[in-house]
Amino acid sequence: MRQVAIIGAGSTKFGELWEKSFRDISVEAGLRAIGDAGISGDEIDAIYGGNMSAGRFIEQEHIGALIADYAGLTGLHIPATRVEAACASGALALHLAVLSVASGWYDFVIAAGVEKMTDVDSDIADDLLASSVDREWEAICGATLPSLFAQMARAHMERYHTTSEQMAKVAAKNHANAVHNPYAQFRREISAEAVLNSPLVADPLHMLDCSSIADGAAAVVLCAAEKAKEYTDSPVYVKASAQASDTISLHDRRDITAMDATIFASKKAFRTASLEPSQIDVAEVHDSYTIAEIIAIEDLGFFNKGEGGIATGEGQTEIGGRIPINPSGGLKACGHPLGATGIRQAVEITQQLRGEAGKRQVPNAEVGLTHNIGGTGGTAIVHIFTS
């Protein structure tokens, strides 16, 4: 199969975008990616869009056709596909877009992610988030996403002596990074102490351990690697795209201090890319809750199992540390518009590998990774990129 490259990337600002609709932000992100690629809309062969729950958030399905239409791309009647894997919907769109180009089926495609969450009340949004876990065996019993991640956190603390302070450090680090990200929802530093002093949401997780409800969209333009240099001097190559599943219910898992879907997807990705975790220069991982980042950096092989908390506490995941994690600010500080996140991560890695990340730039970043999960880890998707 052909190698695939990203030749354009763009994002809206993430946050409470009251003045913009779902279709506004979809188009804004798409146009930025197309503009960044210096390509004409007429050259686009297909669109893959990741979205978790527009059906409930804005009472609209048929999202593929909607996006193609409002982006002005229906004149050529190009295929437009919406995919859903809860919070991993964005990376799933990228995964299928990569396949469609790698296979030779299409030459130029857009992978986009979008979610408009703030048009419903927050209690409805909470219930919507719970549709990413097992409605009949978890959510219906009162389990919410934070409470399930709290169980993972408690088990991780019990087995590996991970501390609330180490988890708080994840949030503090990510907020510090986001100060330099103009597209982040929260561009202000918070101390680990502030995290620990924020209200408990689900013990041991505090409010500031949790990512936020937000609106946002992001898009990338992909093409065959051999054509990429016609459009940009700095293509970013997709070296691997791997997806794996696990039980949707947390209580059916082998071990709730790890996510097997992440382990399977990352092993496959590293095998495909012929790379080792130690060769990754920068990673965007799924920190929907602070414990999720700690579990992810272990499951991805950056640290031994049980040592993610210690590594975070020691600053090894800061920019300038051993393996910078979430230089964008992550889900915690960028905000987490569900279907948009997986693509936003790819936008960040694209900017990092181009050396265009400004004050949040990881020095000499040449190999990057993104990690996006759905629900409590029922889906995991890992991409590896090189400059």
Place this chain on the structure above:
Amino acid sequence: MRQVAIIGAGSTKFGELWEKSFRDISVEAGLRAIGDAGISGDEIDAIYGGNMSAGRFIEQEHIGALIADYAGLTGLHIPATRVEAACASGALALHLAVLSVASGWYDFVIAAGVEKMTDVDSDIADDLLASSVDREWEAICGATLPSLFAQMARAHMERYHTTSEQMAKVAAKNHANAVHNPYAQFRREISAEAVLNSPLVADPLHMLDCSSIADGAAAVVLCAAEKAKEYTDSPVYVKASAQASDTISLHDRRDITAMDATIFASKKAFRTASLEPSQIDVAEVHDSYTIAEIIAIEDLGFFNKGEGGIATGEGQTEIGGRIPINPSGGLKACGHPLGATGIRQAVEITQQLRGEAGKRQVPNAEVGLTHNIGGTGGTAIVHIFTS
């Protein structure tokens, strides 16, 4: 790319399945397809599932992981992808499954479609159907799916002198076919007169011009054509899989008596398969409303534009006619569980091309076609199959 074959196909009965859940019917269809293929679950490399709106029908997203989990396929952590294109979600799952095998990415995949619609009241279901059209410019003004198809019908009557009797004949023909389909929701004949005497839903469409709300699931197992004979003596080959988009709003279209997405997708499919419409022996087309079948058989090239009504009135689309359309009973008589329909169509064509369709068998059927649309035609997907 590799040629792809269907080696197994299965479906639940369609209808008001009060005693079965979304996950029950998903698993039932999947197991029937796997059983029909004589393959082990361990050999399956990936799942693609089409579903329109489980988020609103059963308050559950993350459908890919859910199906993989309840089908017992998470032990191998295989990728599970949910796609959505409104009522064309099923065919979209098949389209991506075909790509994943044709490209060599996977060897054995399941394409499934499922919808559980009867767990909500019918007024909610009506509103859910309207999420397949433009919520902000159509549905919010009171337009429902039947009312939009009624506009198409009225325009078709005006321009081509299509009659209510010809439309009623679509329903009568499809019900007559469904008598012999054990999986259809309505296995009873209705006369064209009964259709015309049923209550008006949206003039000129009567209740019996409309397909029904139903529960159902269907699945097919795909593999590379060169391996198919190891599993079955009668593989069905996928000769083309084509997808196209149009504006989501009806009022933005070039012509509301035709669907450009169908025209584009079918032209591409015929080109790929190196076949002409006259070479198709049997077709399952999207008769969500009777006028939709008349428009489809014109747009697919089976009849000249404007002659679909006349051809139907003359019996040319009956089994034994010039081109048998919807021998299964179609959406009208099988029921239309949105995401399931596109796969159910493929199951029917598989049985037809194998010569296993019993009393509804189209004699000497060797080349078949399926046509599945989303909303009022914002998405169209066409597949061509041969024995």
